[in-house]
Amino acid sequence: MTFESVTYESIPHALVSGIAISLLCSAVGLFLVLRKFSLFGDGLAHSAFGGVAFGLFIGVYPLWIACAVAILSALGLTKIRQKFDISSDAIVAILLSTGLGAGVILIGLTEDFEFHDIEEFLFGSAIVDTQNVITILVMTGVILAILFFTYKKLLYSTFSEEQAKASGIPVEKMSYLLITIAGVTVIISMQLIGVLLISALFVLPNVSSMLYARSFKQTMILSMSFATFATVSGIFISYQFDISQAGCIVLIAAAIFIGSLIVKSSGLVKTAGIVAKAR
Amino acid sequence: MIVDIEKLSVDYAGIKALEDVSFGIAEGDFLGIIGSNGAGKSTLFRCMLGLHTQYDGTIKFFDQDIRDSKRYLSQIGFVPQKPVVDRNFPATIREVVSMSQNSNDSKKVEEALQKVWMHELADRRIGDLSVGQQQRVFIAKALVNSPKILVLDEPVTGIDVYNKDLFFQILGELNTREKISIIWSSHDLDAVERLANKVACLNKTLFFHGISEEFFSDDEMLKKYSETSMQMHMHHH
Numbered sequence: 001m002t003f004e005s006v007t008y009e010s011i012p013h014a015l016v017s018g019i020a021i022s023l024l025c026s027a028v029g030l031f032l033v034l035r036k037f038s039l040f041g042d043g044l045a046h047s048a049f050g051g052v053a054f055g056l057f058i059g060v061y062p063l064w065i066a067c068a069v070a071i072l073s074a075l076g077l078t079k080i081r082q083k084f085d086i087s088s089d090a091i092v093a094i095l096l097s098t099g100l101g102a103g104v105i106l107i108g109l110t111e112d113f114e115f116h117d118i119e120e121f122l123f124g125s126a127i128v129d130t131q132n133v134i135t136i137l138v139m140t141g142v143i144l145a146i147l148f149f150t151y152k153k154l155l156y157s158t159f160s161e162e163q164a165k166a167s168g169i170p171v172e173k174m175s176y177l178l179i180t181i182a183g184v185t186v187i188i189s190m191q192l193i194g195v196l197l198i199s200a201l202f203v204l205p206n207v208s209s210m211l212y213a214r215s216f217k218q219t220m221i222l223s224m225s226f227a228t229f230a231t232v233s234g235i236f237i238s239y240q241f242d243i244s245q246a247g248c249i250v251l252i253a254a255a256i257f258i259g260s261l262i263v264k265s266s267g268l269v270k271t272a273g274i275v276a277k278a279r
Numbered sequence: 280m281i282v283d284i285e286k287l288s289v290d291y292a293g294i295k296a297l298e299d300v301s302f303g304i305a306e307g308d309f310l311g312i313i314g315s316n317g318a319g320k321s322t323l324f325r326c327m328l329g330l331h332t333q334y335d336g337t338i339k340f341f342d343q344d345i346r347d348s349k350r351y352l353s354q355i356g357f358v359p360q361k362p363v364v365d366r367n368f369p370a371t372i373r374e375v376v377s378m379s380q381n382s383n384d385s386k387k388v389e390e391a392l393q394k395v396w397m398h399e400l401a402d403r404r405i406g407d408l409s410v411g412q413q414q415r416v417f418i419a420k421a422l423v424n425s426p427k428i429l430v431l432d433e434p435v436t437g438i439d440v441y442n443k444d445l446f447f448q449i450l451g452e453l454n455t456r457e458k459i460s461i462i463w464s465s466h467d468l469d470a471v472e473r474l475a476n477k478v479a480c481l482n483k484t485l486f487f488h489g490i491s492e493e494f495f496s497d498d499e500m501l502k503k504y505s506e507t508s509m510q511m512h513m514h515h516h
Contacts, residue, residue, distance in 0.1 A: 168352035
């Protein structure tokens with residue numbers, strides 16, 4: 001398998017879109033991680049893969065079809081989960097396997113299909129054109145603005161659904177909003193990081209920052225910093241060694257997590273966090 | 280009356296949880312709702328807070344049917360049973376209290392924390408506190424929007440004696456000094472006798488509602504309460 005290499009000319013576009021995606025994934029991912037919904041991004045990405053395949057099958061630009069498929073299936077399954085009291089992990093498994101299953105069948109049925117058509121959606125692409133950079137920046141701005149204005153309500157319904165409901169917060173609407181935002185985030189991040197690796201940017205920076213931070217705001221800022229560092233250094237390393245950009249980003253994010261665990265267990269940082277449970 | 284409940288009945292899949300319950304709460308009341316497990320206390324609270332909407336009868340807060348508008352919730356502070364706080368949830372006490380705040384006034388957060396004597400720990404993580412301390416934070420959270428009514432669902436279950444006494448002291452002060460009406464469910468008859476001016480006794484139906492002293496000085500009533508509690512207990516086991 002050959003990966004699209006990072007070229008010197010593609011670096012500025014990759015950096016700008018990469019930083020925007022890092023900020024977005026870590027912000028949206030924090031709410032998902034705290035709701036014990038860490039793999040939801042993965043589920044969304046796999047159902048989006050079904051949408052990409054459907055787009056290729058009917059000959060329509062696949063990204064927006066993927067966006068509609070991912071959001072609608074996630075909203076539908078969330079409604080089913082609430083009505084029939086199905087666990088979150090089961091919903092993710094359904095989303096993930098159904099999206100992949102549908103995608104595989106549709107790819108098989110697509111005439112003149114070449115693996116390259118789907119490769120960038122699976123593993124991410126090092127080259128992001130100007131049009132897509134603008135789309136990523138605009139969507140990042142819109143989603144971060146929505147999060148800024150609704151974060152208190154989102155945080156409260158994440159902290160305690162029952163208490164938030166008793167305070168008059170529309171908890172179900174907040175869940176749908178978060179799912180929609182997560183769906184759009186997955187779609188615009190897919191180009192850079194790919195379907196198979198996307199949940200790494202949702203989860204790794206957040207669990208790493210939760211090891212150090214005391215407050216929600218600290219966690220969010222630290223997580224955004226970790227994600228941005230992983231993305232920027234991942235892009236440069238992949239350029240330097242001509243290796244997969246998405247793979248580099250994910251491995252650096254994983255290295256930050258492992259490093260944080262070591263720092264935390266050595267007692268150098270005393271803030272309460274995830275490892276404290278093991279004591 | 281600031282709260283008026285008329286003929287409230289709740290049915291869970293054919294099993295009656297509440298039947299024909301009617302009572303009112305006047306401004307400034309400290310109402311203790313007593314009854315054994317399964318007597319319908321939590322169901323009553325869930326209906327009052329709009330968490331359970333499948334019921335017969337009417338519930339009015341400030342003369343407004345709660346089915347018509349949820350606006351009444353902004354004047355109510357709710358303290359849940361034992362708080363279930365994820366130890367690793369990254370939020371400070373200050374952040375937890377301000378989560379439910381309608382405005383961004385940090386002064387009000389400080390004031391609410393001072394009322395429950397938690398202001399000195401404001402920057403600690405909520406998960407690092409004991410259950411008793413967490414309950415005090417939840418009172419502060421309930422107070423931050425200056426509510427007219429506090430609703431507390433068995434708030435001292437599993438709390439140590441020191442924090443329990445502190446908790447009762449805070450509730451007493453909020454009722455007498457701040458004139459906040461309190462609706463509080465409890466198993467602790469001694470505490471209810473000590474703090475509440477009104478008592479409602481539930482056993483799926485309401486078999487007493489009135490002045491606290493009348494209930495606790497009526498031996499027949501107390502006997503009836505312990506008999507029905509025993510029956511409910513046996514029924515549960």
